[in-house]
Amino acid sequence: MPKTHRGSVLWKLPSRGRGTCPVCSATRIKLLYTRTQPDGSQIKVCKRCSKASSERIDAAMKKPSFG
Template identity: 40%
Template structure:
């Protein structure tokens, strides 16, 4: 099982990858997944990455 998003793999991220997600506005959550939204790159949390893959969060994407 891959451990790229836990522990030692997060050293290159600021604060271990923890910040505020631009879509769901959660604070102190890991935002380490890059997504192309409206031809811009954003780093989002795991829950938002899954929701975007399933076609949800369209209103949050429109706000960006």
């Protein structure tokens, strides 16, 4: 039997959960993984960057975001 509800949560997210990853700057990629910093701030990243080092994530949060 088919799994009819697979991925249905993505349809409720803005832009179907896609955007530009702030760490690797990949465009039109799913941003489904949340990284939490020690100061409590959160950032959504792609699957590849979800396992990135915390230094790389910190550097991405410090650079200015346009948009």
